[in-house]
Amino acid sequence: MSSNYIDILTNPIILALLGVAVVSYCLLIELLLVRHPSTLWLARVSYWSKPISTLIAALPLLGLLGTINGLLTTFNYISANHGLSQNEIMSGGISDALLTTQLGLILAVPAVVLRQYLSSQYKKSIMVLK
Template sequence: MLADYLFLLDSAVIWAILAVAMFCYGLLIELCFINKASSIWYKRTQYWVTCIKTTLASLPLLGLLGTIMGLLATFFRMSQENGFNIQEVISGGIAEAMFTTQLGLIMVIPGLLMLSYLHAKMNRWAALN
């Protein structure tokens, strides 16, 4: 069953989504949970917040890019097959296209939640100091 989906690992867009998400998650985990709130932490967090927002916003767009690439690959394969095994060609391409969209959307949600927590932590620290 899992072997049926290994073809998805050939997609550069999937790897890009995972790399961007891990970069954001690493920063967010460090800023939210590992580092203790201080003036240095606050300045560092202010420095990274805009970058994190922008990078998180790129995740659904990368998913959309993967969708377009998957659909283009499907249409290209359909033109090459000339009607032979057309159902297999379509289902594989559509699966890749939909998976990248789903992955981009799923990966942004935890990041947005941690970013919201980070903003609340920053506001609390700023109010107390």
């Protein structure tokens, strides 16, 4: 594994993004795969609906937090070194900043699609059970 991947995996915001995404996707997939139009399944989906939506909404916000953190780190480096002396280090900070935004959006978009699909299955199941 290259040094670049190790640096990424030591970023606490990226680890938080991955953790929130894993929990969100596990819940979504479990609810979609264990789908039986029953009152128990409807109750479980109803119970998890808001927490899943909250977790999904947190993904792009965590990405934005990572962007702000990376830019602050870069600007702190600039101010500590009285200007633009080491472009490689600064571009690495900006790269990390943009990576977290990209990762937050990449993880959020499919989760939103799965959440909408779960919602449509929930609505269909309600109609079947009535």
